[in-house]
Amino acid sequence: xxxxxxxxxxxxxxxxxxxxxxxxxxxxxxxxxxxxxxxxxxxxxxxxxxxxxxxxxxxxxxxxxxxxxxxxxxxxxxxxxxxxxxxxxxxxxxxxxxxxxxxxxxxxxxxxxxxxxxxxxxxxxxxxxxxxxxxxxxxxxxxxxxxxxxxxxxxxxxxxxxxxx
Numbered sequence: 001x002x003x004x005x006x007x008x009x010x011x012x013x014x015x016x017x018x019x020x021x022x023x024x025x026x027x028x029x030x031x032x033x034x035x036x037x038x039x040x041x042x043x044x045x046x047x048x049x050x051x052x053x054x055x056x057x058x059x060x061x062x063x064x065x066x067x068x069x070x071x072x073x074x075x076x077x078x079x080x081x082x083x084x085x086x087x088x089x090x091x092x093x094x095x096x097x098x099x100x101x102x103x104x105x106x107x108x109x110x111x112x113x114x115x116x117x118x119x120x121x122x123x124x125x126x127x128x129x130x131x132x133x134x135x136x137x138x139x140x141x142x143x144x145x146x147x148x149x150x151x152x153x154x155x156x157x158x159x160x161x162x163x164x165x
Contacts, residue, residue: 023131038072046078058092
C-alpha cells in the first residue's frame with residue numbers, strides 16, 4: 001500500500017517524545033518537526049490537531065489551560081481537532097460529568113474529536129490510532145470537497161476496507 005503523501009504533517013517539537021511522529025513516518029507520512037503556535041500537528045489543507053492523553057485532559061481542564069488551547073486551534077485552523085488518548089476518560093481528578101461536559105462544549109465550539117476515540121474512551125490504543133487518524137486527515141484535508149470516493153480515486157488502496165457503493 002503506497003501511503004506516501006504530497007502533504008506534510010508538521011509536528012510540534014514537544015510531540016517528539018510521544019512516539020506519534022515516528023509512527024506517522026512508519027505509516028508513510030512526511031513529518032517535519034518544528035515549533036507550532038497552536039496545536040500539536042498541522043496538516044496542509046487547514047487541519048490542526050491538539051493531542052491530549054486522558055491525564056493531560058484532566059490537568060489542562062483543572063488548570064484552565066484547555067480553553068486557551070482550544071481557542072488557538074479554532075482561530076488558526078479551518079479543521080480543528082481534539083484527540084484524547086487513553087483507555088478510561090474518567091481516569092483523573094475531574095468529575096466524569098465535568099469531562100463529558102468539557103468534550104461536549106469543545107464539540108459545540110466546532111472542534112471535532114477523533115472518531116476512533118469515542119467519548120467513553122474505551123479504546124486503549126491511543127497513539128497508534130492518533131497516528132493513523134492523523135494520516136487519514138493528511139490524505140483527505142488537502143482535497144476540496146473530500147470524500148471517500150475522491151480519496152480512493154486519488155490514493156487507490158489506501159482505504160482497502162471501504163465497501164463499494
